[in-house]
Amino acid sequence: MQIVVFGLNHNTAPVEIRERLFFAESQAPHLLKTLRDRGIRESAVLSTCNRTEVYFCTDNADSSLAAIKEVLEKHFDVDRRILEGYTYTFRDESSYKHLFLVASGLDSMVVGEPQILGQVKDAYRMAVHSNTTGYLLNKLFHKTFNVAKRVRSETRIGYNPVSISSMAIELSKRIFGELHNRKVLVIGAGEMSETALKHLKKEGLSNIFIINRTFGNAKKLAEDIAGIPYPFESMSDLLGQVDMVLASTGAEKPLIEAGLVLQIMKRRKNRPLFIVDIAMPRDVDPSVNNIENVYLYDIDDLKDLSQKHLSDRLKESELALGIIDGEVAAFSSWLRQSEKNPLIAYVIDKAEAIRVKEFRKASQKLKNADEETIRNIEALTKAIVNKLVHPHVTLIKQDSDREISETIKRLFTPDEEDEKDLDNRNEGQ
Secondary structure (H helix, E strand, O other), X not given: OEEEEEEEEOOOOOHHHHOOOOOOHHHHHHHHHHHHHOOOOEEEEEEOOOEEEEEEEEOOHHHHHHHHHHHHHHHHOXXXXXXXXXXXXXXXXXXXXXXXXXXXXOOOOOOOOOHHHHHHHHHHHHHHHOOOOOHHHHHHHHHHHHHHHHHHHHOOOOOOOOOHHHHHHXXXXXXXXXXXXXXXEEEOOOHHHHHHHHHHHHOOOOEEEEEEOOHHHHXXXXXXXXXXXXXXXXXXXXXXXXXXXXXXXXXXXOOEOHHHHHHHHHHOOXXXXXXXXXXXXXXXXXXXXXXXXXXXEEHHHHHHHXXXXXXXXXXXXXXXXXXXXXXXXHHHHHHHHHHHOHHHHHHHHHHHHHHHHHHHHHHHHOOOOOHHHHHHHHHHXXXXXXXXXXXXXXXXXXXXXXXXXXXXXXXXOOOHHHHHHHHHHHHHO
């Protein structure tokens, strides 16, 4: 069984390509289910402003990669040449080393940025809820979280953390110098906007306006951090007043079109307008940058600034890489040991098959239960099975006695009469 990653990131694809292959969290379950239907039993998908990646386990990497490319090509309606020209594939040691680097913030545009670990955890959690992880991916992701924790605690890579949002504020300072007397419009109320507001507050700004499609979220952000909330419909009026716009929403299409900005610039009498768009997909039509006295910056424009921070953190990066190399070697050793004893895989597969069968039966009897309850029940069944299987796996690893191995195998191979008896008892409850 191979561990493979297929994807693209800020190093291989410009922002206009990355946004075409970006998927929202709400789209992940469908994509995972489609991959499972194509025979890829274990997979997880990660999509951020800087990357879209599929992590999966397979017995045939080439056929699985072909299936994934077909699924992505159809899902995103993109030409196969884009998938071939801007992507990468890592296998075996290179694949889990890549995941360790990503989760530790060493493969980010801004080295050491803290948000990526949370995004990796969210991607794994979604895969678990979608029932597309198994023993190997579960082991890999839990190992990844431990590696990232070591990197954070044993190096200063995350000291004085830098993020895309803070880089956007740094860019603003380069444009304006002092910010305290500037008017800023923040569009969006998500994590990036929240981080940006904290940095703007540190700069002493008093004229910060916040809009969001859900006014309550904008109001809460203003109350918790700083700023004055306005209804989303106020965007046009506010664009006519401010010096700078920071946009970071989850909209699928641009919120600010060139036509709107042309009208606003007439009202502003061509007074310069600076826009920093850190959304994915982008919130501002790129053609806005062609309008006179409008200066539009996107995520990729922050790369030069990120290189400065990379050099500042180079020593800590080297320490972190040493930790990761050691963890890669340890995980490789664990994999080799697992592969030497196919009984471990047999026990795990059998236990999982029984769990899935019984969970599906139970789900049919709980048709009125909400989705969260079903997810919690499934998580409970997985936890129980893992705890029951673990001591058997440990015993197999520690003891090569053939009689013990055969006994364990029989324990996880119920005959037809046992299964019928179990089914009858379940039906009678």
